[in-house]
Amino acid sequence: MKHIFLTAIVASAALVSCGTVQSLVQNTFPYTASVLVSTGVPADKEVSSTATASNVQTWFGGNNNAKIKDVRLADAKISVVSPSGGNLSAFKNIKVYISSSGTGEKLVASRSNISSNSSSLNLDLNNNGFLDEVVKSNGVTVRTVYELKNQTSSDMNLKVALNFSSIPAN
Secondary structure (H helix, E strand, O other): OHHHHHHHHHHHHHHHHHHHHHHHHHHEEEEEEEEEEOOOOOOOOEEEEEEEOEEHHHHHOOHHHOOEEEEEEEEEEEEEEEOOOOOOOOEEEEEEEEEOOOOOOEEEEEEOOOOOOOOEEEOEEOOOOOOHHHHOOOOOEEEEEEEEOOOOOOOEEEEEEEEEEEEEOO
16 A cells, blocks of 8 residues: 555656756747857957857757747856856957748847956847747757957857746647
């Protein structure tokens, strides 16, 4: 009897945790993209870098199968991956756009007049509507436009992390 009761408790906990994990994944999910800033990039000139974004939805059968709606950007962050100990002090402005096959490009985050010496920075969100069409399409592309205050002394690798929120679709 104790064995049956214990098995029922473990089975219930497993089912609840699987549902919780799926709920979390479906309601908040990240997209990340890499940006290379070369030493030859001139100061005071806008430069664009485009990368295909990777996201957690691809682990669950692709974006088109995602049962989500009302997708909005929850937060956006840019971080220095390398060089070790690098910071964002060389940057003047940063803008992040997303698009996908069949959708137009949308500005989702930016930061102007950057004065940070830290290795990461939260960007200001540009929440102007839902992003369902873009996020649920194939081949989401992140284009990062940046302007430097001064040239960097070495190549920098940056990571752009976009976290989206949504609600489950009926």
